Amino acid sequence: xxxxxxxxxxxxxxxxxxxxxxxxxxxxxxxxxxxxxxxxxxxxxxxxxxxxxxxxxxxxxxxxxxxxxxxxxxxxxxxxxxxxxxxxxxxxxxxxxxxxxxxxxxxxxxxxxxxxxxx
Amino acid sequence: xxxxxxxxxxxxxxxxxxxxxxxxxxxxxxxxxxxxxxxxxxxxxxxxxxxxxxxxxxxxxxxxxxxxxxxxxxxxxxxxxxxxxxxxxxxxxxxxxxxxxxxxxxxxxxxxxxxxxxx
Numbered sequence: 001x002x003x004x005x006x007x008x009x010x011x012x013x014x015x016x017x018x019x020x021x022x023x024x025x026x027x028x029x030x031x032x033x034x035x036x037x038x039x040x041x042x043x044x045x046x047x048x049x050x051x052x053x054x055x056x057x058x059x060x061x062x063x064x065x066x067x068x069x070x071x072x073x074x075x076x077x078x079x080x081x082x083x084x085x086x087x088x089x090x091x092x093x094x095x096x097x098x099x100x101x102x103x104x105x106x107x108x109x110x111x112x113x114x115x116x117x118x119x
Numbered sequence: 120x121x122x123x124x125x126x127x128x129x130x131x132x133x134x135x136x137x138x139x140x141x142x143x144x145x146x147x148x149x150x151x152x153x154x155x156x157x158x159x160x161x162x163x164x165x166x167x168x169x170x171x172x173x174x175x176x177x178x179x180x181x182x183x184x185x186x187x188x189x190x191x192x193x194x195x196x197x198x199x200x201x202x203x204x205x206x207x208x209x210x211x212x213x214x215x216x217x218x219x220x221x222x223x224x225x226x227x228x229x230x231x232x233x234x235x236x237x238x
Contacts, residue, residue, distance in 0.1 A: 077203055081203040
């Protein structure tokens with residue numbers, strides 16, 4: 001059974017440590033030792049996370065240096081962003097409705113104040 | 120151990136059937152039976168997927184009708200889109216570089232044609 005690539009990407013992103021690793025790699029290449037540091041994690045534990053990220057195509061390990069730096073690969077993240085795009089209309093509509101409702105509340109409140117002053 | 124909400128969302132999205140259910144709900148409320156139809160799935164199997172989506176806050180079951188329709192909740196999808204946003208710079212840079220490279224290839228090719236014609 002081969003999982004579709006989007007499912008593999010989502011599964012890889014379903015972990016806060018793996019997302020933090022990607023965030024660190026966004027600013028440039030890092031060695032496994034450098035990646036392990038801020039998490040207070042053993043190298044094998046970090047390596048396990050890196051393997052999941054690598055299988056999902058979210059990172060690549062360079063072969064040109066002996067320390068084999070990790071680098072971020074942006075394509076699967078673009079696929080995630082593209083996947084959310086058709087739903088944007090929905091949350092924007094909902095925020096617009098909420099905004100209208102708040103405007104209405106404010107208008108009603110101002111109306112009440114006006115009436116009270118008239119009494 | 121409580122998982123952070125973004126991890127729960129990503130885990131819920133790591134399944135093509137669950138993503139297809141969300142896509143159907145994007146056009147409006149549906150009963151469990153209606154959701155089960157296109158997948159040729161048993162009701163208990165669909166119910167299991169719906170529970171995962173509900174736990175992630177991606178859908179809600181209405182209590183106002185006896186058929187308890189499911190509806191999409193857009194907020195976690197907005198959180199996913201917002202999470203990808205800082206990485207947009209990366210893939211856009213990469214596409215720009217690819218674009219420049221292709222422009223260069225075209226220019227080189229045109230130059231070659233020009234030289235050949237001159238011979």
